[in-house]
Amino acid sequence: VDGHAPNDLTSGFSGGSAWELDELTGQYFLHLFSKKQIDLNWQNPDLRRAIYRMMNFWIDKGIEGFRMDVIDMIAKEPRAKILVNGPHLHEYLHEMNRQTWRNRDFLTVGEAWSASPEDARQYSDEQREELSMVFQFGHLWADRQVGGEKWEQRPLDVAQLKQALYACQTTMATHGWNSLFWSNHDLPRAVSRFGATGQYRELSAKMLAIALHGLKGTPFVYQGEEIGMTDCPVATIDQVNDVEARTIYRQLRAQGDDAGTAMQKINIFNRDNARTPMQWTAKQHAGFTTGKPWLAINANYPRINVAAAQADHQSIWWTYQRLIRLRKQSAVLQQGEFTELSAVPAPIVAYTRTWQQTQWLICANFADTLITVDLPKRASELIISNYQDYPEQLGRVVLRPYEAFILALS
Template sequence: MGQPWWQSAVVYQIYPRSFQDSDGDGIGDLQGIISRLDYLQELGVGAIWLSPVYRSPNADNGYDVADYEAINPEYGTMADMDALITAAKAHGIRVVMDLILNHTSDEHPWFVNAKADPAGATRDYYVWSDPVDGQAPNDLQSDFSGGSAWELDAASQQYFLHLFSAKQVDLNWQSPRLRHAVYRMINFWLAKGVAGFRLDVVDMLGKRPFQKQLVNGPHLHDYLHEMNRATWGDRDVLTVGEAWSASPVDALQYSDAAHQELSMIFQFGHLWADRQLGGPKWAVRPLNVGRLKAALYACQTTLATRGWNSLFWSNHDLPRAVSRFGAAGTWRVRSAQMLAITLHGLKGTPYVYQGEEIGMTDCPVSTIAAVNDVEARTIYRQLLAEGDAPTAALTKLNRFSRDNARTPMQWDGRANAGFTSGQPWLAVNANYPAINVATDRQASTSIFATYQRLIALRRANPVLQRGTFNELTAVPEPVFAYTRSWGRVCWLICTNFGAEPVTVTLPEQPTRLILSNYPDYPDGLGTVELRPYEAMIVALI
């Protein structure tokens, strides 16, 4: 097998509820995605990753699956899904599905049957426990519901496990029958022509809840190897796992082809650059660019010759990239372009979250009634119980609420940003008249044009696909500077994460400017004063 397709492609994540509504019900849908394939083809992406579109009661916006082999009616039908796969292929775009394998909805037939019959075939698909001294077996807590992660089933007088909400019931991966039921479902989607999967909280599949070991259980990698062999192992598909616990060394274990597990994982070390490690989610601190560099560079060096990196700034669970790592005000365009150039110059597969390519920003709210995110609402109640005033609690939520990433896509300046003709399920960001696809694409120096150029550069140049990474250390802290080398080709990526100018001495005289977010880079100079949020790729050889 030659080079996998995903090593030269860029993946675009779609949050279907918020991408494009085709029928006026205020919820994005599959036909809406089909209507925007020309746009995605123009951008140049090689694949789209869909957040869940399976049948679900939406306790967590689809991350609570009630049927893995059915489409939620709010998104359309299985015929619409088949049409999307076919239409995307005609546009040169593959479809990657989201797999939620840590838990199902409490409305999934597996769990419904398990509750109804303690001796039934699906009972051991889930984690059950007898009471211990009349109580739950231990003090594990639920992330989304608050309180105990154990729920008593009145009929059987046994507890079941739910590490997220009470409607998201944890699966028991120690059950061979469960594992093989999952593999049959994966093969169902492969037969339909999907090109890969993103695996939600993959590091939790080997959990040992009675020992309170929730990630990196002793058989995790055995399960992933078994899954690989039973499903996608002989196919050229992309598999990426979400693993919040993973270090760069862990990333190598997951993604080394010799281990026959996954193509890559999402490794989140760089996201602690503005957070207090081990602290509560709302405990933020000023961005430390040195820490950000160290985390991203560690992934580059650890996976230099084996394994593969995923590259991302944001997703459906994270704040908007330009609001978090750039500057959402005066320098929004320059800083959004800088972030794109910094990330897409690295070795790995880049992921673009919908709206990132036009610099969409966070969307603060002034009342908890405007918050949809189940996690944020739970944390709000906890903050009030701890003594925060409502305004103080909302200030914290506005920094991390997952709703920031989930506001509808801003297509144009029409009502509801062209997302829907009805009432949107989540309010559109009020800045949509100024920040939208139609406006951004009018300028040749737009954020969209920068992403388009970066995607084309990666597709056409082996130096970005497979080139060796080398850090330049003799640079000021706000500066990312590194080279990518392939054969006789050497490109330098140099970017300024600050709002102040900074002087950088280049290691060699550039021979050619490849890409810049300023129009007047002084080509050929060995010493460069990088302006606020300036970013460039130059050829050294």
């Protein structure tokens, strides 16, 4: 427009303008992320038809699902600075559904950072014919400063975490479907963020697995989570591959941070934490490759790896195996009604799932200390626990650090 960018939108990855001049056409294109990720104009029906042809190409090849990045941004109106939840968003998703997977056994999950539980219900309500579910991120603000920067951590507020998780359970109790997750390729490792990396690493990783898999919805296990892989802090910016982290490092240095301070902040959210190569064995490069891996291997790979986890039947990996089997076999976990146990201390996640005559109690201690909690005075049978034993007599119970269990109540 008059030789200038259309407006002052900025790129989340480059840190500068989100508009880039194309010398060949003399026009600007939008890139809210990398310059290599040009934002498409979904208002153009020819563009949408081309996208649907591409999707059908892969569906016809036999794939069974799509994970859709930042799906809440496809109906953006950049001139008006409307970047998420544009006015035609659900119209486009309904059209996509009808033009592609509508009559197929197919799973779709959309990433929607802006989505509230109510939004998530709209996306996933079968009657609307849009998506199977979305990833929505309300629970992930429980350890971040409100309105702060990505690196501005605060101690985990378990009460806020519960409120966000439970809101999804109640909002989508009868309509829509929920996704369940602790981490992904953009987030710190779950056990480093919500658990512990020292003596309680295995216990806390199992606790996180039990607390999440008891909820109603579809659990997503991010690679490495099932063996308790941890964050991988680095010493210098030269070791960072994440384009976003590198941009923010330059900004922090320009604002006056010395290199050490800037790196401390970067290590908190650097997306490379979740992208280091999978730790398969204790052999060179963790058995990931015989060449040079694209990121450095976490130094703890000799003791944290798949081979070691599979050899130990009390490991995190086997806990995930048991939980996944439970979900496949148990109607109470698939369809059971969720009920919060509200009269518990803040660090305790406790709820029941009820299906017909079956009721299960799920309880998890997010603290590294002993916590006394009052649980229903009912006879119980152990389904799964992260300790070798469990409180056989319910009522007033002292939970151990990061203790978690599922009990069948009678």
